[in-house]
Amino acid sequence: MGLEILKPGLSTTIQDLGRPGYFHLGIPQGGAMDRFALRVANMLVGNDEGQAALEAVFMGPEVRFDSDAVIAVTGADMPLRIDGEPRPSWTTIAVRAGQVLSFDFLKAGARAYIAVAGGIDTPLALGSRSTYAIGALGGIDGRAIAVGDQLPTGQTSDAARTLAKAGTTVAPQNRRAPGDPAELRVLPGLYWHRLTEAAQQQFFEDEWRVAPEADRMGYRFKGGRAMEFVERKPVFGAGSDPSNIVDGCYSYGSIQVPGGQEPIVLHRDAVSGGGYFTLGAVISADMDLVGQLQPNAPTRFRRVDMAEALAARHERRDRLVQLRKEIAAG
Secondary structure: EEEEEEEEOOOEEEEOOOOOOOOOOOOOOOOOHHHHHHHHHHHHOOOOOOOEEEEEEEOOOOOEEOEEEEEEEEEEEEOEOOEEOOOOOEEEEEOOHHHOOEEEOOEEEEEEEEEEOOOOOOOOEOOOOEEEEEOOOOOOOOOOOOOOOOEEEEEOOOHHHHHHHOOOOOOOOHOOOOOOOEEEEEEEEHHHEEEOOOHHHHHHOOOOEEEEEEEOOEEEOOOOOOEEOOOOHHHHHHHHOOOOOEEOOOOOOOEHHHOOOOOOOOOOOOEEEEEOOOOEEEEEHHHHOOOOOOOOOOOEEEEOOHHHHHHHHHHHHHHHHHHHHHHHHO
């Protein structure tokens, strides 16, 4: 069983929940930019939540199924069709051998996830099927899918067929998407003291917009005021710019600000360290939202403390627990 790629879309890759454990070697965890959407897509087709699916950015692929299958599409509002007939997203769908999945123009969000019962069964690379193009790991030869690719899939389960018969769907209120403007909660970090009090305040006061430089490595934001740094004596081993530090580690979600001009939120395929200071990090519960932001999307950052960050993580976990119960019940 498998999928034939007729059109690849703009940038469609194979992604799962990533390859943790190699960050100290400079290999990021990678995986789906919107982990919530990937997990729910897999739930809808009876897969383990971490199985590999397709992540389509801005424009969906065109895919022919060589055997009967069960699929679900979640994430961005990218209307889908089976043999030209509109079908609902965030819903379990049964397709027949020879049918073709295609997409209309993107309406909202940035990334759609296409899960197939059995998962996409390409070879593992360091324990993951996720495509990491910079390191040429995972997916199909470490690259985005291309016309003519044949993607193998695993065995469709009885659970998947049951969900498809029921037309199992996720209610709109349970589909998480960025607001307008998007709000990203930030926990100040190790180098927060490098900014003046005025700069710290204005970072949260200003409205920012996503710059065109937004990809799997990171999202750049523009439109806010330049940041001022506390004066210091140049540090041996750091650059001359006040935003430079002696090389430090970057956590997932870290916000670096080269030259104090435009914040960059480091995402799934970002480097593990470097010579720019980081003012803090977007909390893990909001990183899925970053992956759904389009260029020029208005965005505000909101300061939180550790207790609020942990509460948001628990809330996200509880939402997934409830969805598992609802989907399993059909």
